Amino acid sequence: MAQTMVNFRMDEDLKKNMEQVCADMGLSMTTAFTIFAKTVARERRIPFEVSADPFYSESNIRHLEKVVSGIEAGTAKIAEHDIIEVD
Template identity: 50%
Template sequence: MSQSKINFKIDKKLKKELDKICEEIGIPLNVAFTIFAKKLARERKIPFEVDTDPFYSKKNLKRLKKSIKQMENKVDI
C-alpha cells in the first residue's frame, strides 16, 4: 500500500496532551489519526458528535441578558 504524508499545525499544548494519551493507550499519535481517518472515510461522517457549548446558545444568552437586566434594576434597601 502506498502512503501519503499529511502535514498540519496543531497547538503545542494540545499535541503534548495527545501524545500523553496515546502513550497511555499504547499507540503512536499517527495511528490515532489514521484510525480517525479510516472511520471518517468508511462512515462518511465525523466519528463523534460535534456541537457547540450550550452556554452560548441564543436561548441561554437571551436568558442571561434578562437576568443581568433584572439584577441591574434591583434596588438594595
C-alpha cells in the same frame, strides 16, 4: 498500499497532551489519526458529535477567569447556600 505524508498545525500544548493520551492507550498519534481517517472514510461522517458547548464560550470563559481572579485575590463574594438532599 502507498503511504503519504499529511502535515497540519496544532497548538503545542494540545499536541503534547494528545501524545500522552495516545501513549497511555499504547498508540502513536499517527495510529490515532489513521483510525480517525479510516472511520471517516468508511462511515462518511465525523465519528463523534461536534457541538458548541456554551460552557466553553468566550464570554463564559472570561467570566470564569474573572471569578477565579477574585477568589485568588480574596475579593470575590461567594454566596453560600443550603445543600438540598434528594432521595
